[in-house]
Amino acid sequence: MPHSHIQSMDEFWDRLWQSGGNRLAYDEPAFTERIGACKKLNLPYGKCCSESTPLLTGRFNGFANLLEALHEVRYYWKRLSEVERLFRAADQVGANPHEVEPPITENEWFIYHLDYWWQVTYSLFERFNKFLTQVERRLEVPQNAELRTYLKEVKQAAQKTSDLFGKGRHQIAHHSSQGMQGLKADHVWETEIALGIANDKVAMYDEAFMLHRDFYEERVPAYTSMIRDFLDMVFPGLLLRVPFDKIR
Numbered sequence: 001m002p003h004s005h006i007q008s009m010d011e012f013w014d015r016l017w018q019s020g021g022n023r024l025a026y027d028e029p030a031f032t033e034r035i036g037a038c039k040k041l042n043l044p045y046g047k048c049c050s051e052s053t054p055l056l057t058g059r060f061n062g063f064a065n066l067l068e069a070l071h072e073v074r075y076y077w078k079r080l081s082e083v084e085r086l087f088r089a090a091d092q093v094g095a096n097p098h099e100v101e102p103p104i105t106e107n108e109w110f111i112y113h114l115d116y117w118w119q120v121t122y123s124l125f126e127r128f129n130k131f132l133t134q135v136e137r138r139l140e141v142p143q144n145a146e147l148r149t150y151l152k153e154v155k156q157a158a159q160k161t162s163d164l165f166g167k168g169r170h171q172i173a174h175h176s177s178q179g180m181q182g183l184k185a186d187h188v189w190e191t192e193i194a195l196g197i198a199n200d201k202v203a204m205y206d207e208a209f210m211l212h213r214d215f216y217e218e219r220v221p222a223y224t225s226m227i228r229d230f231l232d233m234v235f236p237g238l239l240l241r242v243p244f245d246k247i248r
Helices: 007-027 029-040 045-055 061-087 090-095 106-139 146-169 180-185 188-195 201-241
Strands: none
Touching (some): 007 029, 007 061, 029 045, 061 106, 061 201, 090 106, 106 146, 106 201, 146 201, 180 188
C-alpha cells in the first residue's frame, strides 16, 4: 500500500527540483556541459558520473543541502504514516499471527510499533527544523522580510507541537522506559522486596502496558492526523512566499 502523501509538500519538492536545474547550470557549467555531452552519446549512468563528477567545484553544495533537508522531511513523514498504519493493525496480527517461531504476539506488535511511532515523530520534527534553517540560509532572508516572519511563526508552532507529544513520551526527558515512573512512584520495588515477591517485571511489562491500549489507539491516529494537518498548513504558505529563482 502506498504511503500517505501530502500534496503541498510534494509540490514544494517539485518546484525546488525544477529550480535546481537553472541553479546547477549556473554554479557548475563545466559539469552540466559534460553531462549533456554524455547524454547525447547515450552513455550509461555510471560512465556519465565518472566523466562528469570530477568537474564539480562544490558551488552547488548549498542547494544540495536544502534538497537533502526536504527529502528527509518527506521520508520521515512516509515512515510516520506507515508506522501509524502498522500500529493500527495489532488486533489483526493477534487474530492472524505471522508464521514465525516463536510466534509474534499482539502485545509485541502493538508495543513495538507504538515505541517506533514516538521515535519517528521526534525524528520528523528534528528534520523539519533543519529544513527551515536551510531555507533561511539558502535565501539569506532579511530580518524584516515577510518570509522570515513566517518561518519564525512556523518554528514556534513546530516547537509547540513537539512539546505536546513530549508530555506523553519525550525521548530525552523520559530517561526510563514508559511505565517505569509509576512503579517507582507507587514504591512497587520496595514493597515487593519486603514481601518477598519475585515477579519478573520484564516478562510482565507487555501485558501490563496493554491496560492502556485504548488510550494509545485513540491518540496515535489523532496525533498523526495533527502532524499531517500541520505540514499541510505550512507548505502552502512556503509555496506562496519562497522565491525559488533566488535560492542559491
